Amino acid sequence: MAGPSTYVPKSGFERWLDARLPVVRMMHGQFIEFPIPRNLNYMYTFGGILMIMLVSQIITGIVLVMHYTPHADMAFSSVEHIMRDVNYGWLLRYMHAVGASMFFIAVYLHIFRGLYYGSYKEPREVLWILGVVIFLLMMATAFMGYVLVWGQMSFWGATVITNFFSVFPIVGDTLVQWLWGGFAVDNPTLNRFFSLHYLLPFMIFGVVILHVWALHVTGQTNPTGVEVKQKSDTVPFTPYATVKDLFAMVLFLLLFSYFLFFLPNYLGHADNYIEADPLVTPTHIVPEWYFLPFYAILRAVPSALGGVLLMFGSIAVLFFLPWLDTSKVRSGAFRSIWFKAAFWLFAINAVWLGWLGSKPAEGWYVPAMQIGTIYYFAYFLIILPVLGLFETPKPLPNSITESVLKKNGGQIASGAGQPAGATSAPETKG
């Protein structure tokens, strides 16, 4: 995407290194001169936010492991030891626990931005699929991390989730015992979850590198959905994206800090402050909030196997999304009112399913879960494939530059087709 590198090694050492391992040149190319569309809005800042959340989770996690004991008899007490005795332990532990929730808030917004602006469409299919892989790894990591606390919800959540695998015919029981390393969730389960919980974030990191690589091959999408065509459509990553991402990160950190310092247990479940007891099941087992929509889908049908297949299907369908959407234009902003209605209904439905996920599968909740599940799948399997064949999209601008100039109307004179080249009077626009 980028043209010939403009990197010029300054010192002798930089020249020496550049001739042997041009890593500085690569970083310069990818994160300084890399061209980004000039019309990106703040919904495009969640990639950077997710990056710092991943790093934050990894660093706090490594530090927590220095004090945590992965044993069924001691895990819960070691968490309390961190909360009470370790220097700043309460801060590190809350950062990690609240950080997991923040990570999911950011990833859901990131996904919904992709869904709205058609970021998954050709030629970004691999980019999208890698994103879904990251999402799956995140879910596995978050689930196993929650078990490590070894509270009541940890234990019974682990029991319920691992029992999903028992619904498969013939191999089910063998599979679950293999997962458990015993005949119930117990110390061997905790130990393997601990091992994998430490491993998976680094796998996420690896896939993130591929994800960013794929992004930098195709370039970013933008709200118009029109590909970059000319130099004036873009601005260099640094300082433009860097400073804008930084501002978005600070806003996000404000939200994070608000929950971290003033509502640290709001997003968790009170029962997880009770140590795991294999003899007492909580009256009402619910997963963490970020799994609730999928938990609703799981319980929408009376068949256990059917529920598990539906739940896995709800993620699997995302892999096929690039080929399910038949729209001629990429960005939802240029699609018909029908698409917009369907999209926002999908978003509301996701929240609705989340709320239902926190409710028991009884009474009117069950048909509500079923309707929500049907719409979830219908959006991907019926609406997106069919709508694109019939709808008439709005006329697209010829280029990003044209769209920007049209939006800013009277400022054509100063902005012109030269993004940062408006040397005439940049300060006057403050």
Next chain:
Amino acid sequence: MIKLSTQAETQHDMQDEPTRRDFLFIATAAMGAVGVGGLAWPFIAQMNPDASALALASSEVDIGSLQPGDQVSVMWRGKPVFIRYRTEEEIAAAEAVEVSDLPDPAGRLASDEEALATNEARSVPENPALILMIGVCTHLGCIPLSEAGEFGGWFCPCHGSHYDTAGRIRRGPAPENLPIPQYEFISDTTIRIG
């Protein structure tokens, strides 16, 4: 292919009006650096001994049953503390050395940093036959063997440090005498270390 000239132009802009713009950028960067520094501190401080470790600062031991020639090791802050009821010969051997001849003339008492390494200073005041010290070689932290070495005191098998019967280094790589922690008698036969 897109060639970028924008960045150079931006820098050009900055040169046009250095003061306000530079001040803003520098203030932002400086505050960001302060933030990162502040954030780093909890991650560093968490490795310090935690509140429960700091609270476990004392151990108690009953020495009522010790006979001459007996030695007990008690754990204090994760390290062994030797308490030895020395025999007449051992005491005599310890008395027979001039402090000026010792590789380390300092007493190494936690209670008195000025003290010299005389046998009297290093013995337990309430019963000079007793000696109480941290049983960790001052060289690289191994645990010395008792009634061993050329001076009949302690001998560290790791790198051959010889301590005498007052726990003073006499030969070998260890730089200092075995240190003596704070302790007190809380009854006639019970010592609290720490």
Next chain:
Amino acid sequence: MAFFSSRSLKSLVIAAAVALVPAGSAFAAGDSKPPRMQDWSFAGVFGTYDRAQLQRGYQVFAENCSACHALSRIAFRNLMEPGGPEFSEAEVRAIAANYFVMDGPDSFGDMFEREARLSDRFPPPFPNQEAAVAAMGAYPPDFSLLAKARAPTRGFPGFVIDIFTQYQENGPDYIYSLLTGYDEEHVNPEGELGHYNPYFMAGEYIAMAPPLFDGMHVYQDGSPETIDQYARDVSAFMMWAAEPHLEQRKEMGFRVMAFLLIFGGLVYMTKRRVWSAVDH
């Protein structure tokens, strides 16, 4: 090291006063009355614990609750640490001297009982959960985390509003409501031996008999010696026990948020400046 309390005898006496039956048939959670919300000194952005209240709460715990309820994650030293009841060291040493813990083995390989030290944690009244159930009929839960572990769900729209009001005191509210919520007039249906309490989360009948009576604890600071005040004080004490670093957390949070707001303002101005030359 296993811990045994010298207070087991006392607890057995109390146990006789408490119903020896498990709570009645479990009702689905959510059927209980929502807790009555109280004003807590530790609520809100600048919330701090009221030292005198925590000390009174400790008194209620020590004189009353500790006969049956453990506080096993709290060490005696915690009572004098900043952000808590902040008893003086001499007071805490005196408190610890009332407790005996099992230590050992000594040089003969025997376990022995000794006075508790500052570094020891509160020995539980029963050696284990089974012993507690055998003596009490139901397990009196450990107090250490109860204020965070008993948080009745708020339902919609309460849980959304809570984000903005920072309401997270449903634990102490619940404990206060439970302790003051017994209905002595209530006539149990036949065969029901528990104590009717509409606030109880796990049913209508709780195994614990009303534990507080007016005037049963003598306060040194002139605070009212009422059930209401006792319940309020012990609830606050339990909140501290569950979240001992609350003050440090909120104070640091205020500084971090202030920093981020100022830093965010600077970054925003920088961003405006950088983008000022570009239509976007």
